[in-house]
Amino acid sequence: MWHPVGELPARVYWRRRVVVLVVLLALLGGLGWLAFSLLSARGGGDAAASDRYEAVPEPALARVVPSLAAVATPDPPPVAEAAAEPQVAAPEPLAGGPCTDDMIALEVRTPGSVPVGSKPTFEIAVANVSAVPCVRALDKGLQEIVMVDSAGNRVWGSNDCFPEASSDLRTLGPGEVVTIPLVWGGLTSEPTCSAPRVNPAPGSYLLRARLDTKVSPDASITLV
Template sequence: MNEQASIYWRRRMVAIGGVVVALVVFGWAAGGFFGDGTAQVQDTNSGARESQPPSSPPPPPPPGSSSSSTTAPASPSSETSSPPPPPPPPPDPDLPCPDQAMQVTVELGAPQYKVGQRPVLRLVVVNAGPVACTRDISRALREVVVTSADGATRIWSSNDCYASKLPDLRIMQAGERQQFEVKWAGRTAAPGCPAKRTTVPAGTYSVIGKLGALVSAPVSIVLI
């Protein structure tokens, strides 16, 4: 009985030892298999990373592409644009004022005067042009004339007794006004300033202003 029991337990121990050895061998084999596989995968990926060429910029888009990253070519007009031309030089103020740029009028100190008073008459010259210019407004060219109401009879002129021929060149700015005042003695006169002169009676008369060939519109004056 003891001999049989001893044999039985030895067999059990051998069987158990064999199972243990088999498990150890199987575990070692399985561990080696999975360990090698993982290393192989890592090596493969590493090799792929090492063999990949360096990154390069993407190729340019084909002609006609609407890619927003493509820089639009410069406009031909912006490349060929030139600076604006310089402004023209201002008009020379020394150039004479043309007649069409001048405006001549006559003004009265009062619409009516008493006989024997000295009415105030003003000749007004205006540069009505757009630019400055030069005009001769000398005493010989300026003139205030009194006539009958219908303009048919010449009665008096501011130049009848004045013989100056000196020029009076003035630069007149656009819109500038020059005025010249004279006083009429209320008597007749004539060119050459004759000594015989008569007092003008009460009535309505016409006054005009002149600058050379330019003549103003008539203005009525009343003597009472």
């Protein structure tokens, strides 16, 4: 095949063969370059994508503000115990001042038992239980003894029908006791003294004394 046969000169055939060979080589070279470019582009794209995912810089905010897990939360300070309020001592009684209810003791004294219809004498005992002398009004209008039955019903009061008035400002020394007698007429009464007055029925009753705002414990009396 390397010895061309034909009507044309031999150089013409050689020239054609060289052209065909050059075209084939160019075609093969172009195909090879195209395949290499495709492979290179594909590999470069993967590498670029990998670089994009691997080389993403840390956000600026994350570099400035630490994460919550990295921040150490300080323990709350211990709650201080509330300071105990100082106890305010009660003022000392003033010598020569008024006898307050806390400075006196009040008691009603009875014979214990009396006959129905009799006129017994009861007593109100006022005692200064403080350590200093003090002044208390013992006016008759401030004194009262009330009798109640076992159910608490009022039976008699010393100021119901014959109230008395007087002015008696008394200085009581420490431990001094003043006794005030009150006579009961033996009959029932009520504050207006308008109801009929009768002898209470025999039985047990209670007497309660009062000196202005101070009230005594109850004392028993039996009518027989």
